[in-house]
Amino acid sequence: MWVVVMFDLPVGTKQERKQATNFRNNLLDLGFEMSQFSVYLKYCASSEKAESIGSRIPHYLPPGGKIDILTITDKQFANMKRFYGTDRIKNDGKVDQLHLF
Incomplete structure (x- = not known):
């Protein structure tokens, strides 16, 4: 299963930018x-x-922010067409076996 988080956060003030950065960092902390x-x-x-x-x-969403959370299967993820610039990114739907931090 894959969890996809899509969001729009206000960044008009210094405080809003800090809250947006904290939200992104919380996502990274969750893996x-x-x-x-x-x-x-x-x-x-x-x-x-x-x-x-x-x-x-x-729980991490700042005031005025919007998030959408989508859960997709491995097969659905593998069917996603991914590009970077004009190059297609290989997408076999597999995850690296081990991440060491």
């Missing part, structure tokens, strides 16, 4: 990776784990 500036992805081994992670995200 998400940035796909695009306001789109983050996380692989979860089960739908229960995906639900648990998804339920934590709204």
